[in-house]
Amino acid sequence: MKLSKKTITNILAPLVTFLLLFGFWEWAVSHYQLPKWLLPAPSGIIQSMVVNFNDFWPHILITFETVLIGFLIAVPVGILLATLITSNKIISAALSPFVIFLVTTPLVTLIPIMMLFMGFGQKVRIIGVVIQAFSIVNMNTVTGILNVPIIRHELMQTMGSNKFQSLRHMIYPTAIVDIFTGVRLSAIFATTACISAEYVAGNHGLGSQIIKYSQFLKTTESFACIFYVTIIGLFMYGFVAFLQKKVIYWKI
Amino acid sequence: MEELVQKEVQTIPKIVFENINKVFHTRKQTIVAVKDYDMQVDQGDFVSIIGPSGCGKSTLIRMLNGIIQPTSGRMLLDGIPLDTSKPYSQETLRKMGFIFQQPNMLPWYTIRQNITLPLKIFGLDTPEYQEYADELISVTGLQKFADSYPIEASGGALQRAGVVRAMVHKPEILLMDEPFGALDEMLREQLNMELLSIWKRLNITIIFITHNVEEAVLLSNSIYVMATEPGRLVEKVDIDLPRPRSLEMITQPRFVSYTQRLVDLIGSVELRQIK
Numbered sequence: 001m002k003l004s005k006k007t008i009t010n011i012l013a014p015l016v017t018f019l020l021l022f023g024f025w026e027w028a029v030s031h032y033q034l035p036k037w038l039l040p041a042p043s044g045i046i047q048s049m050v051v052n053f054n055d056f057w058p059h060i061l062i063t064f065e066t067v068l069i070g071f072l073i074a075v076p077v078g079i080l081l082a083t084l085i086t087s088n089k090i091i092s093a094a095l096s097p098f099v100i101f102l103v104t105t106p107l108v109t110l111i112p113i114m115m116l117f118m119g120f121g122q123k124v125r126i127i128g129v130v131i132q133a134f135s136i137v138n139m140n141t142v143t144g145i146l147n148v149p150i151i152r153h154e155l156m157q158t159m160g161s162n163k164f165q166s167l168r169h170m171i172y173p174t175a176i177v178d179i180f181t182g183v184r185l186s187a188i189f190a191t192t193a194c195i196s197a198e199y200v201a202g203n204h205g206l207g208s209q210i211i212k213y214s215q216f217l218k219t220t221e222s223f224a225c226i227f228y229v230t231i232i233g234l235f236m237y238g239f240v241a242f243l244q245k246k247v248i249y250w251k252i
Numbered sequence: 253m254e255e256l257v258q259k260e261v262q263t264i265p266k267i268v269f270e271n272i273n274k275v276f277h278t279r280k281q282t283i284v285a286v287k288d289y290d291m292q293v294d295q296g297d298f299v300s301i302i303g304p305s306g307c308g309k310s311t312l313i314r315m316l317n318g319i320i321q322p323t324s325g326r327m328l329l330d331g332i333p334l335d336t337s338k339p340y341s342q343e344t345l346r347k348m349g350f351i352f353q354q355p356n357m358l359p360w361y362t363i364r365q366n367i368t369l370p371l372k373i374f375g376l377d378t379p380e381y382q383e384y385a386d387e388l389i390s391v392t393g394l395q396k397f398a399d400s401y402p403i404e405a406s407g408g409a410l411q412r413a414g415v416v417r418a419m420v421h422k423p424e425i426l427l428m429d430e431p432f433g434a435l436d437e438m439l440r441e442q443l444n445m446e447l448l449s450i451w452k453r454l455n456i457t458i459i460f461i462t463h464n465v466e467e468a469v470l471l472s473n474s475i476y477v478m479a480t481e482p483g484r485l486v487e488k489v490d491i492d493l494p495r496p497r498s499l500e501m502i503t504q505p506r507f508v509s510y511t512q513r514l515v516d517l518i519g520s521v522e523l524r525q526i527k
């Protein structure tokens with residue numbers, strides 16, 4: 001593969017920024033002699049990520065699993081619900097306010113209550129992720145479907161197309177860009193929601209470890225976990241970007 | 253006796269508009285888009301509807317195709333009234349092909365996939381119909397674009413594809429809403445001649461909407477001239493020119509007298525409108 005100038009710039013520019021930022025951080029920590037429990041140096045954090053990997057790994061797995069499962073449920077649920085909402089005025093009237101309710105309510109406030117009913121297991125955290133992540137997919141899919149040009153509806157109408165045929169051949173492909181905007185956001189929401197859920201209770205997942213280490217002033221380990229969360233978030237984001245390239249094969 | 257019945261059957265018009273009215277209610281106003289419209293089109297006929305912008309031309313063929321419903325009046329297809337109280341059956345829709353003003357291609361499908369979409373939707377996706385699609389593609393010179401995406405094709409190719417898509421399910425009627433209006437003069441003339449040869453070959457019935465007088469005279473057996481506010485029929489002009497028609501005819505005196513008459517008609521209509 002040949003790398004174009006643009007690609008190289010796109011990779012190089014953020015990398016330089018990243019290195020500058022970490023360089024400054026490293027320098028500041030040693031120059032002002034900040035204690036490790038307050039702000040560890042990046043080199044220390046990265047070292048901890050490697051040295052304590054065996055301690056972190058099970059939690060990385062749990063968090064990743066929760067995020068991924070929640071995300072994979074949230075996306076189809078969001079799209080399906082949006083399809084229902086846009087197909088029928090009554091369903092729309094009945095459901096729309098609740099979707100907005102779910103988007104605007106910070107999920108963390110719901111999780112403790114949900115845990116009263118469902119305990120502290122992974123299941124409740126997955127549900128938390130789904131609730132937080134599906135609504136943004138739903139909202140964007142609704143937007144995408146409502147923005148389908150009338151003339152395309154008319155085209156399908158001239159053939160007497162049924163609802164499923166219209167969705168498959170015309171509506172979803174037209175709305176796909178908006179849908180992916182929602183999916184991309186939901187990948188991020190899923191990660192955030194999972195960590196929030198792990199903060200609240202239990203001792204599984206990176207969220208719980210971040211809390212645990214910071215309680216013992218083991219800030220370096222705490223940061224190491226945060227970096228792993230970032231990596232999961234980046235992976236999810238990249239996964240969606242990859243998917244988008246595969247799915248939207250035509251030029252827009 | 254039998255002969256008589258036969259004759260009777262043959263004289264049933266392909267399409268009838270009977271006292272058709274269409275009123276649009278918007279929040280601000282009530283628009284009488286079409287008022288008391290009558291029209292009869294025979295099987296194999298080529299008629300044009302011409303008139304100033306907003307006189308209800310599109311509304312007419314959109315009603316016939318079931319995209320919108322008339323406020324009152326009747327439309328008959330092969331002598332049978334269309335039930336506009338519910339969406340048309342595919343059986344009814346199959347008799348018609350609708351060509352939009354814009355190409356209206358779906359960008360995620362290649363030209364060929366766009367063209368054959370009606371086969372999928374109508375449940376006609378058989379080798380026979382696929383073969384027919386290929387034939388139409390080659391007749392219209394679209395082969396080299398067939399596997400391209402719409403974004404890669406020229407405006408002329410896209411509009412041709414729009415025509416082919418409307419014909420792929422072998423309709424008996426083509427409804428064309430200013431199909432070549434956005435193309436340049438040369439290309440439009442070329443496509444018009446292609447259209448005439450297809451029409452002759454398939455013995456299909458065509459309702460053609462345009463606001464180009466020469467185009468209407470060149471193509472049609474008769475021209476329905478409409479006026480606006482309210483949208484209505486002012487005159488039907490029969491074009492008694494020999495076929496096959498050719499572009500050279502445009503400068504001939506008889507052709508010019510037709511265009512002059514139509515220009516005068518439309519001009520007086522537009523003058524009245526300004527007053």
Ligand SMILES: Nc1ncnc2c1ncn2[C@@H]1O[C@H](COP(=O)(O)OP(=O)(O)O)[C@@H](O)[C@H]1O
Pocket residue numbers: 276277278283284285303304305306307308309310311312483
């Ligand atoms: N869906 C609609 N809602 C309201 N008014 C409409 C609608 N469609 C057409 N009209 C109005 O009806 C009249 C006729 O429109 P149209 O048939 O598109 O005219 P033409 O095709 O002759 O230019 C115009 O005044 C137009 O504004």
Ligand SMILES: [Mg+2]
Pocket residue numbers: 309310311429
């Ligand atoms: Mg029009």
